[in-house]
Amino acid sequence: METATSNPDMSSRVEKPTVALFVTCLVDAMRPQIGFAALRTLAAAGCEVVVPRAQTCCGQPALNSGDRATAIDLARRTIAALEGYDHVVIPSGSCAATIRVHYPEILHDDPLWSPRAEALAARTWEILAYLDEVRGWRPDAVSLPATATYHDSCSGLRELGVKRQPRRLLGAVAGLSLKPLAGEESCCGFGGTFCVKYPAISNAIVGEKAAAIDATGADLLLAGDLGCLMNMAGKLHREGSPVRAFHTVEILAGMGGGPAIGEEA
Amino acid sequence: MTSFKTRTAAALADPLLKVAVERTAGTAEAKRALAVDAFAGFEDARTRAAAIKDHVIANLDTYLERFEANATAAGATVHWARTADEACAIVVDLCRRAGARTVARSKSMLGEEIGLPHALAEAGIRRIETDLAEHIIQLADERPSHIIWPAMHKTREQVSALFTQHHRDPHVEETVAAMAESARRELRSGMLGADVGISGANFLVADTGAICTVTNEGNAELSLVPPRMHIVTAGIEKIVPSMAHATHMLRLLSRSATGAAMSQYTTFYAGPRRAGDRDGPEEMHIVLVDNGRSRMRDEGLAEMLRCIRCGACMNHCVVFRQIGGHAYGSTYPGPMGAVLTPALDGLKGNQDLASACTLNGKCQEVCPVKIPLPTLLRGWRERSWREGLEPVSVRRGIAAWAWVARRPALYRLAVGGALRAMRLAAGAGGWARRLPLAGGWTDHRDFPKPAAKSFMDRYGAGER
Ligand code: SF4
Numbered sequence: 019m020e021t022a023t024s025n026p027d028m029s030s031r032v033e034k035p036t037v038a039l040f041v042t043c044l045v046d047a048m049r050p051q052i053g054f055a056a057l058r059t060l061a062a063a064g065c066e067v068v069v070p071r072a073q074t075c076c077g078q079p080a081l082n083s084g085d086r087a088t089a090i091d092l093a094r095r096t097i098a099a100l101e102g103y104d105h106v107v108i109p110s111g112s113c114a115a116t117i118r119v120h121y122p123e124i125l126h127d128d129p130l131w132s133p134r135a136e137a138l139a140a141r142t143w144e145i146l147a148y149l150d151e152v153r154g155w156r157p158d159a160v161s162l163p164a165t166a167t168y169h170d171s172c173s174g175l176r177e178l179g180v181k182r183q184p185r186r187l188l189g190a191v192a193g194l195s196l197k198p199l200a201g202e203e204s205c206c207g208f209g210g211t212f213c214v215k216y217p218a219i220s221n222a223i224v225g226e227k228a229a230a231i232d233a234t235g236a237d238l239l240l241a242g243d244l245g246c247l248m249n250m251a252g253k254l255h256r257e258g259s260p261v262r263a264f265h266t267v268e269i270l271a272g273m274g275g276g277p278a279i280g281e282e283a
Numbered sequence: 284m285t286s287f288k289t290r291t292a293a294a295l296a297d298p299l300l301k302v303a304v305e306r307t308a309g310t311a312e313a314k315r316a317l318a319v320d321a322f323a324g325f326e327d328a329r330t331r332a333a334a335i336k337d338h339v340i341a342n343l344d345t346y347l348e349r350f351e352a353n354a355t356a357a358g359a360t361v362h363w364a365r366t367a368d369e370a371c372a373i374v375v376d377l378c379r380r381a382g383a384r385t386v387a388r389s390k391s392m393l394g395e396e397i398g399l400p401h402a403l404a405e406a407g408i409r410r411i412e413t414d415l416a417e418h419i420i421q422l423a424d425e426r427p428s429h430i431i432w433p434a435m436h437k438t439r440e441q442v443s444a445l446f447t448q449h450h451r452d453p454h455v456e457e458t459v460a461a462m463a464e465s466a467r468r469e470l471r472s473g474m475l476g477a478d479v480g481i482s483g484a485n486f487l488v489a490d491t492g493a494i495c496t497v498t499n500e501g502n503a504e505l506s507l508v509p510p511r512m513h514i515v516t517a518g519i520e521k522i523v524p525s526m527a528h529a530t531h532m533l534r535l536l537s538r539s540a541t542g543a544a545m546s547q548y549t550t551f552y553a554g555p556r557r558a559g560d561r562d563g564p565e566e567m568h569i570v571l572v573d574n575g576r577s578r579m580r581d582e583g584l585a586e587m588l589r590c591i592r593c594g595a596c597m598n599h600c601v602v603f604r605q606i607g608g609h610a611y612g613s614t615y616p617g618p619m620g621a622v623l624t625p626a627l628d629g630l631k632g633n634q635d636l637a638s639a640c641t642l643n644g645k646c647q648e649v650c651p652v653k654i655p656l657p658t659l660l661r662g663w664r665e666r667s668w669r670e671g672l673e674p675v676s677v678r679r680g681i682a683a684w685a686w687v688a689r690r691p692a693l694y695r696l697a698v699g700g701a702l703r704a705m706r707l708a709a710g711a712g713g714w715a716r717r718l719p720l721a722g723g724w725t726d727h728r729d730f731p732k733p734a735a736k737s738f739m740d741r742y743g744a745g746e747r
Contacts, residue, residue, distance in 0.1 A: 041738050043688075047698050048731065050738035057747060069742055074688040080681055082642060084664030084673065088685045095689060172643035205601045209641025215677070216639050217723035218295055222605040223641075224728065252728030255714055280731035282713040
């Protein structure tokens, strides 16, 4: 997979860009604080943030299930909801990759929608890459005395080249030390619908991942995709591990002192 | 045949399988990483390899004709087979003409693909598998579970037991060396006494008419040179324009497969024994097999024909590493197999293969010829959906979700309702150990209780 380290559209290094936050269906329902963390970090990085009302889900479940017609329909609706802003920012590598890589593919033969898909793709960013690469922002005011380990979620890593950005950002959090995770680039076995279609295989994969995370001895597990985090955190908790899981952007927003995934507020 | 899920469950329940797969694939993964690091310009080499194959696949007729002309000029006879059955018939016929009672076979995945072992048995021809791993699975009466290490699913201990049971003069000590010696004693006489030698080809070189084989045991050389006749079966996509192109591909093949800079034995064969040659077969026959390949090219799977059968995609696949090769139920396992099998054997009955993948993209990252395996797998999922092969439950689920997702206001309401229901079902505490309708998840992991209110509801109410 080509790793895109920089976005094709750097034209809009706007002073105070208007950013549309795409919340993702999983963040919306399961863990709203990731959305609020995104609002806070983007504001701190000098963005004017709006949350377009018409957004629902990017269509990834349909796309990955082979239901191309539905994926195309939801892609068009999502494009219509998100275009017209300087940038679109998403707290998920896989949803960002859906818009940036897959919308242009599935709308390629549509003379009306193909240019709109391309234009949106060029303005769409995974949030950690955006904060680091486009805004050059650092969480200078944040401190968290803890050790953490980082899992590179597959879509962000391989489709968008998100690798160094989260580490650079986390490196600026005072008191936080990062421990390397064995097999940090290998899939956790979530895979969207994969984990419900093939639960036994998925479980075998995440079991190994959980063991590797435990072996780091870190307090915290961090990643950039809520789906993967729920999978890994759910396995860690079932196995009785004390490791607590957060979305990276929560840490960057100074919310690392709050409840981790699966902890009651 | 059993279903994919049944085979998967059996594989997951077998602790020895996991040990065996992890030993081999884990080592291969680590060694490949070192080899790639030491190879300056590896990325460019991949790009060039992909371009070479694309060029050949786009001009297949030209190169095949050139190969045929040059192979014929070198004294070989070229045969064409459209299907697996045709290919087997040609081989069996040649063996009969040579009066063969025993054939020495050197490992070939194409031979497995076309069912050659079975065809030879039906014809009453004794087959001696000269590759050590193939020999092991022949004794065990099994099929290969990996394209590079056909017996990777067997532990050393299991192999030792097989040899003790089947070899005429078995090993006394249970060391690798003693076992290898036992196999050598068993196989060498068979190789030397065979009437016909049968092999595959790693590459077909158009401008010389040579075939190229790569082995680490030297068994190909030993089993193909002494017999009176050498028969090659090869897929038509194995062609490369010249020796220079073949060597370029070879540099990538061995590193991607085992992490070695080169395989132990790399041999080019052009034609049978010539006047004055001291050894070599009297006849050389090359059977060029299509078996669905031209159809793949015409039906949007041309990129898959780049495959040089290195096995890197399966060695690095999280799913393969858990279930091993037999669970795939066909000749080719892992990511490349999940793309190839439906193309060769039809999608119906094989549709599970494409969905049993997390689309994590690792296979594409390591593929030396940059095959976009996840994209091709997604293509099969789309076709499976169009043809109605996906389970009704999945279709209904996606349809219901999409219906709501098209209506943002209703979607908000639905999310709110779902959250209340989930929180109720989850009970007290932050984690649910059991959730109705989510058994696939909660059988193995806990589920974090969702938020009381969605982000959109809270944001809409003015929270920031
Ligand atoms: S698909 Fe690529 S990685 Fe897999 S066997 Fe073929 S060449 Fe090797």
